[in-house]
Amino acid sequence: MTVSALTRVHGTLHALQVPIPYPMKTVTVLIDTAGPVTLIDTALDTPEARGAIEGGLAELGLHWPDVERVIITHHHPDHYGLAGLVEERSGAAVQLLDVEIGRGERYWHLWEDWLPGHVKHMQDHGLPPELLATLEHDSRRTRDRVQPAARVQPLREGQLVPLAGGEWEVLWLPGHADGHLGLWNAEESLLIAGDAILPRISPNIGLYAYTRPDPLGDYLQTLGKLEALNPARAVVGHHGPLMTGVQARARELRGHHHERLDFVRAEAGREARSAYALSLAMFPRDLNTAGRRFALAETLAHAEHLRLLGQLARTWQEGAWVYHG
Numbered sequence: 001m002t003v004s005a006l007t008r009v010h011g012t013l014h015a016l017q018v019p020i021p022y023p024m025k026t027v028t029v030l031i032d033t034a035g036p037v038t039l040i041d042t043a044l045d046t047p048e049a050r051g052a053i054e055g056g057l058a059e060l061g062l063h064w065p066d067v068e069r070v071i072i073t074h075h076h077p078d079h080y081g082l083a084g085l086v087e088e089r090s091g092a093a094v095q096l097l098d099v100e101i102g103r104g105e106r107y108w109h110l111w112e113d114w115l116p117g118h119v120k121h122m123q124d125h126g127l128p129p130e131l132l133a134t135l136e137h138d139s140r141r142t143r144d145r146v147q148p149a150a151r152v153q154p155l156r157e158g159q160l161v162p163l164a165g166g167e168w169e170v171l172w173l174p175g176h177a178d179g180h181l182g183l184w185n186a187e188e189s190l191l192i193a194g195d196a197i198l199p200r201i202s203p204n205i206g207l208y209a210y211t212r213p214d215p216l217g218d219y220l221q222t223l224g225k226l227e228a229l230n231p232a233r234a235v236v237g238h239h240g241p242l243m244t245g246v247q248a249r250a251r252e253l254r255g256h257h258h259e260r261l262d263f264v265r266a267e268a269g270r271e272a273r274s275a276y277a278l279s280l281a282m283f284p285r286d287l288n289t290a291g292r293r294f295a296l297a298e299t300l301a302h303a304e305h306l307r308l309l310g311q312l313a314r315t316w317q318e319g320a321w322v323y324h325g
């Protein structure tokens with residue numbers, strides 16, 4: 001007899017911790033049985049994740065074909081991976097924020113066109129050849145674990161969606177992804193937050209190819225929004241399913257990014273360097289190749305935010321952008 005993997009969040013809304021092959025170990029998938037039967041987020045497509053979601057559905061007396069709607073908080077593979085499979089098995093409507101369809105979801109469909117731009121972006125910001133060499137292989141492996149939906153319906157900021165017998169407002173919480181959405185139940189002071197805020201790690205705020213120009217600026221505004229909203233509880237994508245203290249955590253994360261901005265400004269002011277070189281100073285510890293790429297994208301988001309504020313400049317030098325005071 002196994003212990004139930006489901007946590008009841010509110011009424012008919014249940015959270016499931018689904019295994020993913022990433023350091024966070026699990027992603028939160030929500031199941032609502034109130035009707036329309038809904039999944040929120042779907043995990044990466046692995047046999048373990050399929051099995052876990054099937055198990056969660058079965059515990060609620062459901063099977064894949066019963067799912068009528070899939071809402072995805074953002075297009076990242078650990079949240080979007082199985083969306084196409086659920087759509088295929090059930091005919092469920094897959095929904096993302098309209099911004100995310102243009103900026104994120106599309107890239108799974110245009111992946112072959114996206115890859116060269118991604119590689120060039122990393123190269124232009126100083127990623128060395130030995131790390132560039134693994135980029136295509138790693139990227140392709142992730143792509144193989146994502147089944148994009150054939151048809152995606154847009155949700156809009158401010159729209160009300162029925163969930164767990166109530167009405168939830170769609171929020172736009174950009175930064176971690178351009179079109180990251182939240183679902184807000186004011187009556188319960190309950191937020192479905194995805195990766196917009198996390199209790200144990202700072203959500204990666206990275207500047208990648210083909211994204212909005214200032215993800216960190218977006219994220220600082222999102223933190224302000226979350227602070228003002230002050231939810232009593234939030235369902236989070238990792239290390240959850242539930243967290244409290246969102247307002248204090250939002251303030252803490254803002255302080256953390258301000259410290260990093262001060263650091264990048266001082267380092268680039270001291271010596272002109274590429275974002276990759278700055279990332280070695282900001283994240284001096286040993287990281288694997290994927291970790292070094294996240295570190296580069298995160299450092300770059302900070303450097304570009306400072307450049308857009310007029311506090312740093314950048315110059316093209318010997319095949320890469322260098323940031324300086």
Ligand SMILES: [Zn+2]
Binds near residue numbers: 074076176195
């Ligand atoms: Zn994410």
Ligand SMILES: [Zn+2]
Binds near residue numbers: 078195237
């Ligand atoms: Zn995630």
